[in-house]
Amino acid sequence: MTDNVIDIEGLRCRYGAFEAVRGISLQVRRGELFALLGTNGAGKTTTIEVLEGLNKATSGTVEVLGLDPIRDRAALRPRTGVMLQKGGFSGSLTVLETVNLWRNLTAGPRPADEALEMVGLSDKAGVAVEQLSGGEGRRLELALAVLGRPELLFLDEPTTGMDPASRRRTWDVVRELLRDGTTVLLTTHYLEEAENLADRVAIMKAGEIVTVGTPEQVVRALPARITFHLPAGTPPELSHSTLRQDGDRVTYHSTDLQSDLTDLLAWANGNATTLTDLAARPASLEDVFMDIATTDEPAEASR
């Protein structure tokens, strides 16, 4: 029996007339990093806040480490770390004051200098929180989320607003935590982040999970793409592709990139046709995301 750290069945969350989460189910296994990917308004934050015990589910069951996030709060909180989507600390206190106060509200906390060192804020210890840059502020929030060496870490859009260097550094911190056995549930709208960090990904749209799997599984469901400009003439049918033409711009969605590309090039050679701006690439997570973000039809991937 797999050790499911998080178990959600049929979760629904309603705010008045608006249903933010419409019946999602997922499991997160111990030691993995599970990413919830989606645009704003998809329901990611609502979902993670139910797991954090900040929101009440309208219906469905939610289990975190086998416990109820609201009812069993006293037993659960010492084992989890939380990074909210934004805010959480008074601006007028300094970084070090904030860490020291929070250490007294944390079970088994790391030393303050270790926490600051981890996120690269050691030289900002005496700076007021409100004077930190956006990225530095997020790093402080990360330090406080991992202060108690939690078993399970909730990160809600952890690198939003960060410069690329801070982002990479945060990813390093998260990877190190994963190596130590921490389980991580992360929400993000950065595809690169999900691709880089996630063991498994669930893509959410309008309160539903539209596809779940490893990044590779999710991507495999989408075809590769061949694009070029064809000023004159009719493009050929390719055996593994569907064709779409917009004026002189031609796009093939192909399930066998190599075979179709070979046929296409042979055709172009035979007809002495120039394919301008020819590009061919396999599907990426971005395609899945854009595809889902712009269409209403769910894509199937192995679960």
Add this chain to the structure above:
Amino acid sequence: MSTQTIPAGVPSLYAQMATMVRMELLLLRRNMTATMLSVVTPLVVGVLLVSGRGYDTESGVARMSGVIGMVAVFCVHHHLTTAYASRRQEMVLKRLRAGIPSDRTILIGAASATILVFLVQAALLVAYGVVVLDMPVPANPLTMLVAMLLGSAVLAAFGAALSAVTRSSEAAMLTTLPSMLVFLMAPGVLVPLGALPESVERIASFLPMGPFTEIMRTSWLGHEMGGGELLGFGGTTLHALPWLGALVVWLVIGAAVTTKYFRWEPRH
């Protein structure tokens, strides 16, 4: 799943409360302008209000009790409404709630710092009265302390409840206007006893600050206003009991309203 062992290393309730208090006191020190407004100014105004001449012992004590009530309304009720609104806006309440402290610890911990500051102010005012204004030494300081604790707890509870409709610390000026008026309207606070028509005064005396000032006056003087018999320690305690009961009722109401309406994060 009602019995689980709490994992080791969790800070004790006392430690959590102490940390909350320390956080609030640190914030008070850090935000000097706000502190001057909500803490120092009412105290100064209070001192000015009592320092006129021409008070006999009884009316002097009555006046001072009213002033302490007034200071409580500003420094506990108004200040806490502002503080809760501000913490909510910064998402501090939400973040605390995602951590170890329980909802009650967070609310009470934040209020405790403010109540502590108020108790110091009240002690200073009483000392000022005794030393400078020749007021008698309080006959039953214990009952007075209990009244101050309960009274400020009531003000705190309504401050928490009111903060739910207070979007920011600036907005607190507006939202606490009606509530402060209601609190200050109790006879013996700003309005001296006997100034209102008797029927109105009767009703208004059940507002929270009514029992508060009644206990303060009687326990300080050692007898009821209008020169009743000398009550002594036991007597003043007995006299205070029904009024303390009234304060407890108000506290229960305030706590119930807070439980129902308190918001932990700003509206979506």
